[in-house]
Amino acid sequence: MSARAGSSGAPRAFVSLRVSVRVPLRVSFRMRVWSVLLLAAGVGSAGAAAAAEPTFAMQCIQLAGLTLPPGIIGLPTGGARIDTAEMIAATAHNNQDGEYCRITGSIKPLKVGTPDIRFDVNLPRRWNGRALQVGGGGYNGVVVSGTGVMPFWPDRAPLAQGYATFGDDSGHVGNSALAVFGLVDEAVVNFGYAHLKKTHDVALALIGHAYGRRPEHVYFAGGSTGGREGYTVMQRFPDDYDGVIANSPALNFSGVRLLGVKVGQTEYATPGGFVPRPLLERVYQRTLEVCDQLDGAADGIVSDVSACRRHEADMIASLRCPPGEAGVANDTCLSNAQLATLDVLRGGISLPWPLAWNVTRYRGYNVFQGALFTGMLGLARNDACGTSPTIVANGYLFSQGDGYARYFIARDPAFDSLKFDVLHPGRYRQQIVALSRTIGAMNPDLSRYIARGGKLITLHGLADEVISPNQTIAYYEALVDRFGSGTVDSFMRLYMVPGFQHGSGAFIPSTDLLGALDTWVTRGTAPETLIATDIAAATNGRSRPLCRYPMFPRYGGKGNVNSASSFICVES
Known part of the structure; x- marks a missing residue:
């Protein structure tokens, strides 16, 4: 379970442990970084004192070139390397994310010939105490930056709201139908599930180093392949996440x-x-x-x-x-x-x-x-x-x-x-x-995730032409058969959206799923009917209720047909 820390808000500068031996600045810094990273991983002296280091910006820049040992990653790897680290000003061109430290790096494989897992980690100067891992799409192969406005947070970017964000390329380069990385065993395992854990552990070590504590809550959010990845982390790594948004999930991939x-x-x-x-x-x-x-x-x-x-x-x-x-x-x-x-x-x-x-x-x-x-x-x-x-x-x-x-x-x-x-x-x-x-991400045993209090929100278009909405419904029904509707209601919300395809359609919903998830996790207030605004070009601005499955929105017979208030959620 994610460590519960104190109050959120403006973070301390990057922190590290004091060392008494006089060594060159670069080496001294690396030793101090390792002390904190190892503490974040549960290694080292719990009683060592922490002290404020130079400015957030300086500590950010000095991360470039740092190597991280395999021991801080929960699955076998060859370790990781920070390739670049730079401060992004709030006033930078097209920046929607506020001021933050952008870190890029790569996680090394075990076998020669397996591609690295390339990742991005973004650390906001004003941290809200939470972390968000962002999923990919298709066959991945492109680094998910974790920056900018996202479908599950339509108005402001998560990073601008204070979330530390991170994502990766799942361990290969190129997102095409050819999927030639399927010839490489370790790359297939990385794509299937391992990249999620490996990137998560590196990111949390860096977050712990940056702010002197681990996140209060860790979330995952993604759609399509990213939706499958959301179900994957609940099934395989339930102790690592407090909440998941898994939209249009590519379940039963085979x-x-x-x-x-x-x-x-x-x-x-x-x-x-x-x-x-x-x-x-x-x-x-x-x-x-x-x-x-x-x-x-x-x-x-x-x-x-x-x-x-x-x-x-x-x-x-x-x-x-x-x-x-x-x-x-x-x-x-x-x-x-x-x-x-x-x-x-x-x-x-x-x-x-x-x-x-x-x-x-x-x-x-x-x-x-x-x-x-x-x-x-x-x-x-x-x-x-x-x-x-x-x-x-x-x-x-x-x-x-x-x-x-x-x-x-x-x-x-x-x-x-x-x-x-x-x-x-x-x-x-x-x-x-x-x-x-x-x-495949089809294991219905989410008992550990449920027992920990983890939450799940899934949104899927009933008109999806790429990933069948009926497969998502089938998985939901398998959960109900296994755990009972009461238990499933306690941790999951499923919204099947009429008219929504795989990113397009007669109705393209925009709603704050991340806010709904965070409220559920932190305040215990479960989302019920949500309101979505249509962002389809021809009907932009109309709204509809997002009804919990198996309900759908029915027009009440009077009122503006373009307003969600004119509809009620009913079962067929």
């Missing part, structure tokens, strides 16, 4: 990648299976025609997904081409082969053998309940597939699934995923199961 391969196979390896973008738009518009007003408001948002699902069979029948027209190229109806492609998306994937934690399914998407697959992260734009599928040409799901099959599963860049039998993978099955344990 499952969604295998489903992506199946989608590609139905589009490219099945005659007539490609679904052109006009037809995807037609499916979406038909969904709005049938389901938009089921919540009482004609607002371009499908809110009552459960009621909409009851119309699914009729919608599919109305979209199917009449006999004799299936082979005619048009944008008004779908052939059986095209509907089969959408059925793969809708139905997800069921495996005849279990992944880790006995998981056998990846839940499908709300294809006929408001999800639009024509955007940047949608389905394929091209009706032919080259040797190296890309997100732009071949869609996010297939291109990511193809890269996973090549580099993580088969570990062969020439592997042809279009010919891969994902239900009967043969000699690759053991590797898939091992990967699902390393990366």
